[in-house]
Amino acid sequence: MTSQPTEPPKLFAAREPVFPQRVSGWYRRLKWWLMAFTLSIYYIMPWLRWDRGPNLPDQAVLVDLTNARFYFFWIKIWPHEFYFVVGLLIMAGLGLFLFTSALGRVWCGYACPQTVWADLFILVERWIEGDRNERIRLLRAKWSIRKARLRITKWTVWMLIAIATGGAWVFYFADAPTLLRELITGQAAFIAYATIAILASATFIFGGFMREQVCTYMCPWPRIQAAMMDEHSLTVSYRRWRGEPRGKMGKAEGDCIDCMACVTVCPQGIDIRDGEQVECITCALCIDACDNMMEKIGRPRGLIDYCTLNDEPLERAGNAPKAVWSHILRLRNFIYFGLWALIGAGLVVALFMRSDFSATVKPDRNPKFVMLSDGTIRNAYDLKVSNQTGENRIFRISIKTDDPLRLNLEGTDELKVSVPANGSYHQRVYIFAKPEHTASKVNGSPVRFWVEWVENGERTYVDTVFAGKAK
Amino acid sequence: MSKKIKMNDEDYPTTGHEWDGIREYDKPMPRWWLYTFYLCIIFSVGYMIAYPAIPLLKGATPGLLGYSSRGEVSEHIAAVNAKNADIEARLLATPLEEIGADADLARFATAGGAAVFLTYCAQCHGAGAQGAKGYPNLQDDSWLWGGDIAAIQATIRHGIRNDTDEDARYSEMPKFGEILEGAEIDALANYILQVSSQEHDTVLATAGEPLFEENCAACHGETATGDREQGAPNLTDALWLYGGDLETITQSITNSRFGVMPAWQGRITEAQITQVTFYVHQLGGGE
Numbered sequence: 001m002t003s004q005p006t007e008p009p010k011l012f013a014a015r016e017p018v019f020p021q022r023v024s025g026w027y028r029r030l031k032w033w034l035m036a037f038t039l040s041i042y043y044i045m046p047w048l049r050w051d052r053g054p055n056l057p058d059q060a061v062l063v064d065l066t067n068a069r070f071y072f073f074w075i076k077i078w079p080h081e082f083y084f085v086v087g088l089l090i091m092a093g094l095g096l097f098l099f100t101s102a103l104g105r106v107w108c109g110y111a112c113p114q115t116v117w118a119d120l121f122i123l124v125e126r127w128i129e130g131d132r133n134e135r136i137r138l139l140r141a142k143w144s145i146r147k148a149r150l151r152i153t154k155w156t157v158w159m160l161i162a163i164a165t166g167g168a169w170v171f172y173f174a175d176a177p178t179l180l181r182e183l184i185t186g187q188a189a190f191i192a193y194a195t196i197a198i199l200a201s202a203t204f205i206f207g208g209f210m211r212e213q214v215c216t217y218m219c220p221w222p223r224i225q226a227a228m229m230d231e232h233s234l235t236v237s238y239r240r241w242r243g244e245p246r247g248k249m250g251k252a253e254g255d256c257i258d259c260m261a262c263v264t265v266c267p268q269g270i271d272i273r274d275g276e277q278v279e280c281i282t283c284a285l286c287i288d289a290c291d292n293m294m295e296k297i298g299r300p301r302g303l304i305d306y307c308t309l310n311d312e313p314l315e316r317a318g319n320a321p322k323a324v325w326s327h328i329l330r331l332r333n334f335i336y337f338g339l340w341a342l343i344g345a346g347l348v349v350a351l352f353m354r355s356d357f358s359a360t361v362k363p364d365r366n367p368k369f370v371m372l373s374d375g376t377i378r379n380a381y382d383l384k385v386s387n388q389t390g391e392n393r394i395f396r397i398s399i400k401t402d403d404p405l406r407l408n409l410e411g412t413d414e415l416k417v418s419v420p421a422n423g424s425y426h427q428r429v430y431i432f433a434k435p436e437h438t439a440s441k442v443n444g445s446p447v448r449f450w451v452e453w454v455e456n457g458e459r460t461y462v463d464t465v466f467a468g469k470a471k
Numbered sequence: 472m473s474k475k476i477k478m479n480d481e482d483y484p485t486t487g488h489e490w491d492g493i494r495e496y497d498k499p500m501p502r503w504w505l506y507t508f509y510l511c512i513i514f515s516v517g518y519m520i521a522y523p524a525i526p527l528l529k530g531a532t533p534g535l536l537g538y539s540s541r542g543e544v545s546e547h548i549a550a551v552n553a554k555n556a557d558i559e560a561r562l563l564a565t566p567l568e569e570i571g572a573d574a575d576l577a578r579f580a581t582a583g584g585a586a587v588f589l590t591y592c593a594q595c596h597g598a599g600a601q602g603a604k605g606y607p608n609l610q611d612d613s614w615l616w617g618g619d620i621a622a623i624q625a626t627i628r629h630g631i632r633n634d635t636d637e638d639a640r641y642s643e644m645p646k647f648g649e650i651l652e653g654a655e656i657d658a659l660a661n662y663i664l665q666v667s668s669q670e671h672d673t674v675l676a677t678a679g680e681p682l683f684e685e686n687c688a689a690c691h692g693e694t695a696t697g698d699r700e701q702g703a704p705n706l707t708d709a710l711w712l713y714g715g716d717l718e719t720i721t722q723s724i725t726n727s728r729f730g731v732m733p734a735w736q737g738r739i740t741e742a743q744i745t746q747v748t749f750y751v752h753q754l755g756g757g758e
Contacts, residue, residue: 010499011499011500011505012499012500012501012502012504012505012506013498013499013500013501013502014502015501015502210503213501213503217501217504364599365599366597366598366599366601367597367599367601367608367610370601370608370610370611370755370756371608371611371709371710372611372612372613372709372710373611373612373613373705373708373709373710374708374709375708375709378610378611378755380610380755410753410755411571430755435709
């Protein structure tokens with residue numbers, strides 16, 4: 001019996017450092033453009049101005065938490081219109097389903113903030129410390145002034161980007177120029193500094209140090225996407241039938257010369273030739289790396305390419321793969337797109353149909369009615385009129401009922417309310433039914449409140465009921 | 472650098488768990504996860520020292536910071552009181568009739584008054600001030616002792632027919648069951664049905680009219696419309712504190728009624744009295 005000396009078990013698996021090598025090609029260029037596009041949206045958006053008149057903020061995109069308003073260019077959303085946000089979130093979800101089903105993990109590979117910022121951080125790292133081999137040498141080198149200088153420079157630039165990232169976030173929640181001035185002069189609210197600090201450190205750590213671990217260990221999305229992809233989904237794969245058996249050029253039959261270019265450029269630190277993996281974000285950089293190599297050795301491009309699972313047997317048998325459009329234009333994707341478009345169309349219709357003033361009526365239910373000394377039954381209502389425009393407006397209140405019931409607004413003899421710009425007004429309202437009116441004797445007579453904008457007669461209504469003293 | 476272990480390594484130790492041939496590897500945690508876990512353990516030790524943590528027989532260990540959730544509540548209440556001190560002083564300095572003209576004061580008084588009402592008044596008068604049998608509805612336009620804001624405040628401040636406040640409103644209806652015959656009470660009750668425009672026996676009501684003038688008019692008035700000086704209710708209107716049917720009216724005449732309300736002065740603060748006065752006055756019946 002032989003006993004092997006066993007190592008004491010380690011409690012953690014150390015991260016394998018990843019040193020993605022520089023690569024150029026079609027997908028790399030696409031990713032640079034997408035990075036520039038997405039980052040520009042993020043950083044520039046809060047600085048765009050949009051004139052809404054004197055009483056409303058002029059920031060194009062603003063989440064005004066204090067006053068519970070959301071502004072997006074010409075669109076204003078009040079809390080009661082939160083269904084717009086819900087609709088957009090559902091559209092975002094369905095959009096992800098659609099793209100995943102058609103194109104695999106394109107979100108992960110091209111648009112996810114983690115990918116974009118990690119890509120940016122890797123770019124900075126390469127500018128300062130050099131490409132893959134220099135970075136590996138630097139990691140192994142003993143601490144020296146040069147190493148410290150490079151490291152500190154890199155961390156400083158990372159930190160500046162991180163602070164700008166956290167900083168841009170808070171500008172969405174307050175007037176950007178004012179907040180910037182306050183931030184610099186130290187007068188901004190504590191929550192603004194705290195938010196920037198938290199987001200900056202998260203960006204610094206996630207983009208600089210954790211990188212692919214965020215995708216592999218922390219993010220639930222790879223698992224969900226893995227469940228949503230099928231044999232028709234386009235995804236980055238290695239044409240095993242063409243590449244194997246791999247080996248040095250001229251020494252093996254396959255096209256793969258085992259140059260490891262696809263591995264060295266991978267920001268996730270994996271080998272695409274092992275097949276589809278949960279770690280792979282389909283950033284397509286290995287496609288660029290392999291294509292460059294295939295061109296150099298005079299073999300056809302596309303040893304690593306966007307392929308679908310069910311094309312593999314076709315290609316292996318020497319047939320042409322199905323056309324790309326046939327993978328994308330299929331029933332499942334049409335259903336996703338149909339649902340997505342349906343909700344989108346519904347939101348657009350809702351957006352154009354909504355009025356810029358609205359009313360709600362809450363009947364007083366405790367008590368349901370009050371009997372006055374002459375036997376009159378009185379109901380009380382809380383009428384709330386919201387004015388979403390930038391001007392103060394006066395609204396005329398009237399009711400439509402079967403009996404000629406009397407209407408009275410508490411505290412005034414007039415039947416008008418004045419509602420401030422971009423605000424709402426609560427008015428306690430009484431309706432009186434005399435004993436001879438049917439409404440005083442039955443429970444639940446219909447009442448329609450009409451709220452009419454005095455200036456142009458535009459009006460809206462709310463239906464409610466009048467509670468009488470039922471026998 | 473540790474050697475990378477392939478996921479498909481058959482020899483790798485497993486936890487021994489197996490489901491349908493799927494075995495669970497016994498793999499180590501990522502380093503960041505493990506260190507976060509250790510940090511949490513260290514944090515929990517500090518937390519146990521600083522905050523109340525270990526339950527003992529009488530309460531928990533106090534912790535170095537001396538924190539308690541009850542203490543935090545007291546602090547919050549003190550902070551709210553301090554915040555309200557200014558507007559409360561302004562409320563007390565403003566004559567009752569003028570509170571409504573100041574939107575800020577009105578809002579403060581209504582909100583505060585509603586809270587006071589739900590705490591101290593709702594038990595008898597109901598959460599919506601709708602009253603109950605024997606407890607007046609404060610939303611209607613009928614007031615036993617007066618419905619202007621000063622009268623309402625006097626009622627709240629001193630109460631009705633209690634032994635504790637010398638200034639409490641007081642009146643006493645005799646038990647007519649000890650004074651009048653049964654037939655006389657019957658006639659009187661029918662007369663009251665008549666003045667309140669309800670179905671009645673005309674013969675008995677006619678007989679009741681002189682009895683009313685003799686026994687009841689002193690307080691309820693010649694026309695039975697009541698007297699607020701004495702808290703005597705109007706008997707001609709549609710509202711009844713105890714009930715307007717023959718049986719209940721007969722009971723009320725026979726045994727009399729004696730509604731009591733405690734005095735609130737001294738039990739709640741002056742500001743609270745003002746707030747709840749304003750609140751009751753604006754419920755819809757205030758005069």
